[in-house]
Amino acid sequence: MRDDERVNTIVALSLVGPAEPAEVGGGWGRAQRIAIATVEDGAVTAWAEHDVRWDLAHDEGTEGSHHARVVRFLQENGVQVVVTGHMGPPMARMLDTMGIRAVTDASGDPRAVAVAAVGG
Numbered sequence: 001m002r003d004d005e006r007v008n009t010i011v012a013l014s015l016v017g018p019a020e021p022a023e024v025g026g027g028w029g030r031a032q033r034i035a036i037a038t039v040e041d042g043a044v045t046a047w048a049e050h051d052v053r054w055d056l057a058h059d060e061g062t063e064g065s066h067h068a069r070v071v072r073f074l075q076e077n078g079v080q081v082v083v084t085g086h087m088g089p090p091m092a093r094m095l096d097t098m099g100i101r102a103v104t105d106a107s108g109d110p111r112a113v114a115v116a117a118v119g120g
Contacts, residue, residue, distance in 0.1 A: 008040040010077060011114045013106075014084040015049065022049075024106045024113045025085035029066065030055045036077045037114040044111045067094050074100060083117045 014031035015022040022033070032055045038046035052073060054066070071094070074082070082095055083103045095102045103117045 008038050008045065009081060009118045010079050011037045011039055011081045011083060011117055012074065012077065012079045013037065013082075013110050013114060015110060016085070022110060024083055024108055024110050028082060028084040028087035028102075029070065029091050031084070034073070035110050035114075036079070037111065039114050039118040042115060042118075044114055047111070067091070070094070071098065074098065081117050083113055 013024050013035045014026050014028050015024065015033040015035055016026040017023050022035075026032075032051070032053060034050050034052050036046075036048045036050065037044050050073075054070070060066075067090070070091070073079075074095075079100060081101045081103060083106045085106060086104050087095075087102065092102055092104075106113050106117070
């Protein structure tokens with residue numbers, strides 16, 4: 001890699017609490033809001049929050065249809081790392097199959113947690 005090439009990592013985080021100040025936590029598969037952060041050189045360089053409403057969609061339809069919804073979101077956003085308070089074994093297996101690293105038991109300031117999850 002050349003010195004002027006930057007490496008970035010796309011991180012998805014489950015958010016809990018009011019919009020400001022939101023924190024990382026809760027369950028991945030039942031998240032109401034997800035943040036997508038681009039982490040580059042130890043800093044968050046892009047940030048977008050999405051009202052995914054998986055908290056409502058989780059029990060609508062089959063587990064497979066819910067997982068397919070999550071897969072689409074992750075693929076559309078190029079996610080490489082998922083950070084959350086917790087997730088069930090089936091969801092963890094699905095992420096592993098997709099080659100997406102899962103970080104669980106996370107809490108705190110979302111931007112700081114995103115950087116820490118990447119190792120910055």
